[in-house]
Amino acid sequence: MEQHFLDALKWRYATKKMSGKQIPQEKLDQILEAVRLAPSSFGLTPYSVVLVQDKELQAKLLPHCFNQSQIVDASALLVFAPWKNINEDQVDSYMKEIAETRNAPVEALGDFANAIKGKINHSSNEDLHTWASKQAYIALGFGLAAAAVEKIDSTPMEGFNPDGVNEVLGFHEKGLHAACILALGYRDTEKDFLANAIKVRRKKEALFIEA
């Protein structure tokens, strides 16, 4: 692995105070592309990623996010929102997408489609929601790493009241449920008490266990 990537991961930290400065569109696009490239179970991608760059909307979200200042000081927020319902129609449109992209007959995907539909039909709504949320968190991770590579500061956030965030963003109508947020912006080096803190992680010997 290029050292560059590990350097980026060491440089990043969950920024507590952002400066309010805008991030360039090209950098945002790179981060969004990394999020899009995140893998998901079966490749179904059972979530949407909602981009918030509207100061008024950010202000409305603030009280639902325990008044964490990154919500309003970030240049952009990515809200990772698993689908509330997962159904066979979504599987069918995914199969169509694969067939079109790979220029192959959709009929050849029957077994694959049935495997996904089998999972959907044999899981409770709650289990499916948990499953979809897990996929969304992988995308959050890709966004976090990509932001670090682009030298954009970020904060992964689940410190919010989902009902309030869902309400402000009209998620009920969209069939979405907010799982986590990625705030993107620039650190305020003077006001962020963590800006120069040494990263704390479990030691290699403690984290990795030989099976």
Ligand SMILES: Cc1cc2nc3c(=O)[nH]c(=O)nc-3n(C[C@H](O)[C@H](O)[C@H](O)COP(=O)(O)O)c2cc1C
């Ligand atoms: C899923 C998730 C949710 C988090 N929620 C918040 C949050 O709401 N507010 C916040 O300031 N930090 C939040 N954090 C940041 C963590 O506290 C931080 O990543 C952790 O302490 C490790 O520090 P580092 O990311 O600065 O290296 C969250 C992190 C993750 C992965």
